[in-house]
Amino acid sequence: MKVKSHLVNESPPSPGKFKMEKSYVHRFRSRATLGKLTLWSILSVALILLVFLWSQSLRHSGPLDPARRYLTNGYAWGGSSWEKRVRSSARPRPDSGMMTVLVTGAAGFVGTHVSSALKRRGDGVLGLDNFNNYYDPSLKRARQALLERAGVFVVEGDINDEALLRKLFEVVAFTHVMHLAAQAGVRYAMENPGSYVHSNIAGFVTLLEVCKSVNPQPSIVWASSSSVYGLNTKVPFSEEDRTDQPASLYAATKKAGEEIAHTYNHIYGLSLTGLRFFTVYGPWGRPDMAYFFFTRDILKGKAIPIFEAMNGGTVARDFTYIDDIVKGCVAALDTSEKSTGSSGKKRGPAQLRVFNLGNTSPVPVADLVRILERLLKVKANKKVMTLPRNGDVQFTHANVSYAQRELGYQPTTDLQTGLKKFVWWYLRFYASGKKSAG
Numbered sequence: 001m002k003v004k005s006h007l008v009n010e011s012p013p014s015p016g017k018f019k020m021e022k023s024y025v026h027r028f029r030s031r032a033t034l035g036k037l038t039l040w041s042i043l044s045v046a047l048i049l050l051v052f053l054w055s056q057s058l059r060h061s062g063p064l065d066p067a068r069r070y071l072t073n074g075y076a077w078g079g080s081s082w083e084k085r086v087r088s089s090a091r092p093r094p095d096s097g098m099m100t101v102l103v104t105g106a107a108g109f110v111g112t113h114v115s116s117a118l119k120r121r122g123d124g125v126l127g128l129d130n131f132n133n134y135y136d137p138s139l140k141r142a143r144q145a146l147l148e149r150a151g152v153f154v155v156e157g158d159i160n161d162e163a164l165l166r167k168l169f170e171v172v173a174f175t176h177v178m179h180l181a182a183q184a185g186v187r188y189a190m191e192n193p194g195s196y197v198h199s200n201i202a203g204f205v206t207l208l209e210v211c212k213s214v215n216p217q218p219s220i221v222w223a224s225s226s227s228v229y230g231l232n233t234k235v236p237f238s239e240e241d242r243t244d245q246p247a248s249l250y251a252a253t254k255k256a257g258e259e260i261a262h263t264y265n266h267i268y269g270l271s272l273t274g275l276r277f278f279t280v281y282g283p284w285g286r287p288d289m290a291y292f293f294f295t296r297d298i299l300k301g302k303a304i305p306i307f308e309a310m311n312g313g314t315v316a317r318d319f320t321y322i323d324d325i326v327k328g329c330v331a332a333l334d335t336s337e338k339s340t341g342s343s344g345k346k347r348g349p350a351q352l353r354v355f356n357l358g359n360t361s362p363v364p365v366a367d368l369v370r371i372l373e374r375l376l377k378v379k380a381n382k383k384v385m386t387l388p389r390n391g392d393v394q395f396t397h398a399n400v401s402y403a404q405r406e407l408g409y410q411p412t413t414d415l416q417t418g419l420k421k422f423v424w425w426y427l428r429f430y431a432s433g434k435k436s437a438g
């Protein structure tokens with residue numbers, strides 16, 4: 001501003017005049033600063049607006065498709081090319097048994113293995129997964145990439161999104177639903193109880209609401225858990241044993257799922273099969289599970305907490321290898337009968353089943369660690385501690401004779417063999433050092 005030049009041409013001011021001139025300059029300066037501020041504010045707002053509009057156009061990349069839904073949580077679905085992908089992924093090979101399966105939780109551990117097994121034998125498979133960050137989402141993305149290569153499209157969305165589920169059934173008449181989406185993990189339930197209610201109860205009900213109302217209704221196979229046996233002391237656990245003493249909220253939500261399944265079977269004629277998985281492990285597994293983070297921490301030289309019971313008693317699990325579980329899941333789908341209802345009305349009694357899928361051979365956690373030490377050729381830094389009161393039970397042991405009879409289920413992989421395959425995968429997967437095991 002030329003305030004100075006304006007003053008330069010004036011005759012030297014008298015002291016009084018000088019005073020007057022000083023306040024004039026001050027006023028002039030304030031007005032000029034105010035003007036500057038307003039101008040900069042307008043420019044900044046305009047800039048922010050421009051950046052926002054630009055980022056929006058990038059996110060939608062291209063002209064907005066009116067049939068495409070953009071949700072606040074960032075999922076995008078709908079539109080003709082999306083529907084084409086959905087249809088193509090769900091189309092069975094003509095020479096197959098013509099099953100069309102919606103697999104929820106497809107980017108999860110069991111979901112990935114089941115989806116690829118079904119696809120391999122020619123079934124039509126569509127995946128659904130919300131890719132939440134309960135554990136490293138990049139592992140889920142790697143599983144998704146594996147499935148994409150096998151021809152399975154994994155739709156990104158939540159089982160609580162009823163509109164999305166309805167859309168999927170509108171595009172494809174699924175004959176089966178393999179429902180594996182869930183909030184897993186026993187101990188995390190004390191940290192985030194709401195996530196268990198959200199996925200294992202609310203999400204399951206939303207899915208069943210959609211399944212009961214479509215025509216034809218699909219048959220549903222879904223993941224329950226060995227944890228429903230809770231404080232049951234009768235071993236081995238068989239399906240008729242008590243399941244009314246859950247030791248964790250996780251177990252309680254799985255047990256609730258079994259009761260909810262009963263209701264939808266009873267009222268709407270949905271065919272429902274629940275599978276009680278016993279501590280499933282293997283390649284592409286879950287980093288929140290002991291065998292997985294023990295491996296990571298043994299390699300890092302970090303201490304691993306090994307739980308033992310109060311009285312120094314053994315804590316053991318009926319660890320079950322993923323390939324055995326996959327066979328059980330596929331057999332459950334193959335033997336599931338059709339639902340009997342249509343468009344929300346029951347037309348007759350429908351199939352309702354619950355099976356144990358375990359290994360029938362519990363192994364103490366201390367032995368699991370010994371096997372890992374041998375396979376990794378590294379001594380573990382063990383920290384033995386009393387089983388905390390966080391929902392863990394002391395012992396699980398499956399009686400699988402019912403699954404054997406009805407599904408031909410016969411686990412064949414012992415822990416040593418299964419862990420060898422896991423460790424081989426783990427070392428290759430994390431070998432580059434680019435990926436971190438958490």
Ligand SMILES: O=C(O)[C@H]1O[C@H](OP(=O)(O)OP(=O)(O)OC[C@H]2O[C@@H](n3ccc(=O)[nH]c3=O)[C@H](O)[C@@H]2O)[C@H](O)[C@@H](O)[C@@H]1O
Pocket residue numbers: 184185186224225226227276277278279280288289290291304305306307308315316317365392394
């Ligand atoms: O069978 C099941 O239904 C359940 O199996 C696992 O639950 P869990 O058997 O507790 O599996 P891990 O968390 O891998 O624990 C395995 C064993 O290691 C022990 N453990 C765990 C963590 C630890 O720091 N130290 C330790 O000794 C546990 O007490 C348990 O005996 C899964 O996490 C559940 O999602 C699943 O439903």
